[in-house]
Amino acid sequence: MSVYRSHVLVCAGAGCVSSGCVLTENALVDEITTLGLDKEIKVIETGCIGTCDLGPVVLVYPDGVFYSKVAPEDAREIVREHLYKGRVVQRLLYKDPLSSQLVQTYGEMEFFNRQLRIALRNTGVINPEILEEYIARDGYEALARVLTEMSPQDVINAIKASGLRGRGGGGFSTGLKWQFTHDAPGAQKYVVCNADEGDPGAFMDRSILEGDPHSIIEAMAIAAYAVGAEQGYVYVRAEYPLAVRRLQQAIEQAKSYGFLGQGIFGSEFSFDLSIRVGAGAFVCGEETALLASIEGRRGEPKPRPPFPAVKGLWGMPTLINNVETYANICPIILHGAEWYSRIGTEKSKGTKVFAVAGNINNTGLVEVPMGVTLRQLVFGVCGGIPNGRTFKAAQTGGPSGGCLTEKHLDQSMDYDNLVALGSMMGSGGLIVMDDSTCMVDIARFFLDFTQDESCGKCTPCRIGTKRMLEILERITGGEGRDGDIEALERLARNIKQTSLCGLGQSAPNPVLSTLEHFRDEYQAHIRDKRCPAGVCQSLVSFRILADKCRGCGLCARVCPTAAISGKPRETYVIARNDCVKCGACMDKCPFGAVIRA
Amino acid sequence: MKSIEELRRLREEVRQMTKLREGSPEIKIIVGMGTCGIAAGARETLNTFVQEVAEQSIEGVSVTQSGCVGLCDREPIVEVQHGAERTIYARVTPERARRIVTEHIKGGRTIAEWITRN
Numbered sequence: 230m231s232v233y234r235s236h237v238l239v240c241a242g243a244g245c246v247s248s249g250c251v252l253t254e255n256a257l258v259d260e261i262t263t264l265g266l267d268k269e270i271k272v273i274e275t276g277c278i279g280t281c282d283l284g285p286v287v288l289v290y291p292d293g294v295f296y297s298k299v300a301p302e303d304a305r306e307i308v309r310e311h312l313y314k315g316r317v318v319q320r321l322l323y324k325d326p327l328s329s330q331l332v333q334t335y336g337e338m339e340f341f342n343r344q345l346r347i348a349l350r351n352t353g354v355i356n357p358e359i360l361e362e363y364i365a366r367d368g369y370e371a372l373a374r375v376l377t378e379m380s381p382q383d384v385i386n387a388i389k390a391s392g393l394r395g396r397g398g399g400g401f402s403t404g405l406k407w408q409f410t411h412d413a414p415g416a417q418k419y420v421v422c423n424a425d426e427g428d429p430g431a432f433m434d435r436s437i438l439e440g441d442p443h444s445i446i447e448a449m450a451i452a453a454y455a456v457g458a459e460q461g462y463v464y465v466r467a468e469y470p471l472a473v474r475r476l477q478q479a480i481e482q483a484k485s486y487g488f489l490g491q492g493i494f495g496s497e498f499s500f501d502l503s504i505r506v507g508a509g510a511f512v513c514g515e516e517t518a519l520l521a522s523i524e525g526r527r528g529e530p531k532p533r534p535p536f537p538a539v540k541g542l543w544g545m546p547t548l549i550n551n552v553e554t555y556a557n558i559c560p561i562i563l564h565g566a567e568w569y570s571r572i573g574t575e576k577s578k579g580t581k582v583f584a585v586a587g588n589i590n591n592t593g594l595v596e597v598p599m600g601v602t603l604r605q606l607v608f609g610v611c612g613g614i615p616n617g618r619t620f621k622a623a624q625t626g627g628p629s630g631g632c633l634t635e636k637h638l639d640q641s642m643d644y645d646n647l648v649a650l651g652s653m654m655g656s657g658g659l660i661v662m663d664d665s666t667c668m669v670d671i672a673r674f675f676l677d678f679t680q681d682e683s684c685g686k687c688t689p690c691r692i693g694t695k696r697m698l699e700i701l702e703r704i705t706g707g708e709g710r711d712g713d714i715e716a717l718e719r720l721a722r723n724i725k726q727t728s729l730c731g732l733g734q735s736a737p738n739p740v741l742s743t744l745e746h747f748r749d750e751y752q753a754h755i756r757d758k759r760c761p762a763g764v765c766q767s768l769v770s771f772r773i774l775a776d777k778c779r780g781c782g783l784c785a786r787v788c789p790t791a792a793i794s795g796k797p798r799e800t801y802v803i804a805r806n807d808c809v810k811c812g813a814c815m816d817k818c819p820f821g822a823v824i825r826a
Numbered sequence: 827m828k829s830i831e832e833l834r835r836l837r838e839e840v841r842q843m844t845k846l847r848e849g850s851p852e853i854k855i856i857v858g859m860g861t862c863g864i865a866a867g868a869r870e871t872l873n874t875f876v877q878e879v880a881e882q883s884i885e886g887v888s889v890t891q892s893g894c895v896g897l898c899d900r901e902p903i904v905e906v907q908h909g910a911e912r913t914i915y916a917r918v919t920p921e922r923a924r925r926i927v928t929e930h931i932k933g934g935r936t937i938a939e940w941i942t943r944n
Contacts, residue, residue, distance in 0.1 A: 291888035315891030
């Protein structure tokens with residue numbers, strides 16, 4: 230095998246693909262070949278490295294030099310300067326948002342060195358399309374040990390002892406789920422992987438499937454051995470074409486090496502795995518709806534019990550876990566349940582991957598031990614709030630969760646504490662909001678999503694969320710009435726108590742939680758017809774400050790409805806009735822004379 | 827793939843594929859690759875180090891390059907960093923590189939006659 234002196238990793242997660250990493254990679258390879266360095270330097274495509282807003286990202290090993298936003302021309306410079314002559318290209322290095330210092334290597338970045346990567350151990354490190362790279366990082370060792378040294382009950386005991394809980398949202402004990410499926414009688418059993426990641430902004434499951442598909446195949450084979458299944462399904466949404474392609478390719482590789490199929494590792498155990506592509510309904514992330522969809526029926530939930538562990542796919546006992554949950558299985562087998570249970574808090578063991586988005590310096594994927602505080606996550610790992618603004622709130626758990634405010638910054642991020650604070654872990658989405666965010670509008674946004682995604686099977690969810698959305702639209706539209714808040718609360722309570730599945734039961738949460746922490750903003754909208762953050766278009770008006778206006782007339786020229794009038798070198802005026810509140814005048818004014826209030 | 831031994835044999839073969847990307851190395855071999863270094867044959871020196879370290883399966887060693895250090899007449903210059911200890915060798919030909927790997931990196935004995943001071 231040929232030996233290379235340097236590995237150049239190019240992130241090829243979906244985020245970097247859309248920022249043009251393919252062109253960057255081609256430029257790297259071209260220039261390396263031109264300089265005759267192709268026998269010394271290897272270019273490797275990896276899965277998501279995690280810094281999605283900095284793409285295309287290039288990492289140069291052995292030093293671990295981290296380059297961000299690398300355009301094709303920059304890539305050529307990296308080859309000529311760094312790879313050929315050993316001079317790091319300073320202008321492409323990452324600049325720490327807090328200290329404004331240039332950071333040379335990956336290991337020195339706050340974003341990476343505060344993380345503990347277990348589920349993401351291989352994403353961004355290996356080439357997901359090359360099975361040997363997975364094997365080099367102890368791939369399939371856990372499956373081999375399980376099949377040659379452990380009984381199914383040993384495996385279940387190890388998962389139970391690790392304290393691992395479901396990463397998809399519910400947080401149920403994974404070991405117990407395995408035990409129930411193992412104990413349930415049935416001629417045939419199934420294991421299923423839920424990769425129908427639907428929360429807006431959450432993409433950890435996609436990144437794992439794209440960046441380390443074999444880890445999911447291996448973990449599902451272990452699960453199948455533990456519960457007594459011979460067939461598995463990965464249910465992945467059609468919006469993830471790259472994940473589907475890499476997973477399909479990985480399944481074929483695993484079959485050709487005998488990691489899937491008959492008599493794996495010379496044992497009696499056989500296991501086969503197929504992909505089922507979902508059509509993109511949010512409700513299919515709910516397990517009973519997901520199973521219905523795999524069976525070829527309409528994706529609608531069913532009342533539980535019976536739980537899938539007892540009566541699942543085609544009426545047979547079925548184990549269903551989320552992608553990130555499976556991604557934790559192999560490390561637990563390899564390093565032991567005791568090692569795993571030392572990480573995290575008393576009741577939430579291990580790590581959690583957060584997909585951080587919104588008004589934050591470092592957006593992307595971060596994996597941290599359970600129990601870090603919101604402050605450590607937002608201001609430590611993710612570099613704080615940009616543009617000199619202040620932290621207002623963070624939404625956890627996506628459209629099913631709630632918001633945390635400034636007073637929660639020092640609270641622990643774990644399953645039980647988040648529930649106690651009126652939010653939830655969910656799948657790990659974290660949307661950070663600064664002081665320019667209107668919380669009523671945020672609640673409206675999430676409800677608009679869940680209302681749209683309601684499958685319509687049960688009345689409270691189908692009609693209740695619609696009525697709630699109408700009230701919220703009225704409030705943000707400046708037509709709020711007395712009694713709206715009380716009506717929202719009453720509807721929310723009823724929907725939560727009477728909906729059939731998790732979608733409806735959790736849909737009112739963003740409204741309840743913003744009502745609890747930001748009730749005054751609702752009141753300002755309803756009573757004073759005012760949006761304190763200046764977001765809700767119907768409630769804001771634009772005005773020109775006489776003392777700042779120099780009478781240049783720029784505003785009048787950009788106004789699409791000719792609502793601004795005035796004479797040069799005199800103060801201009803906006804006619805309220807003609808103004809459509811597009812904000813063009815405010816963006817254009819060079820003197821800051823146009824204000825929104 | 828029929829046994830755990832077979833998997834482990836395959837892993838030993840492919841270990842090299844990802845080793846470069848793991849952890850911080852104990853020993854760093856830094857080859858001067860400024861224009862002066864390249865003109866004096868540093869490319870070949872650099873590749874010899876990479877090959878030797880791999881062939882002798884030495885763990886915890888990385889081979890990288892740096893720019894010109896200002897001793898252009900003594901190139902190729904090679905610095906070996908082992909914790910706080912730094913050794914600078916001058917005029918490192920591929921033959922010298924092989925001996926440095928065997929005696930210094932593997933054996934732990936510096937080769938006094940090639941060491942240079944600035």
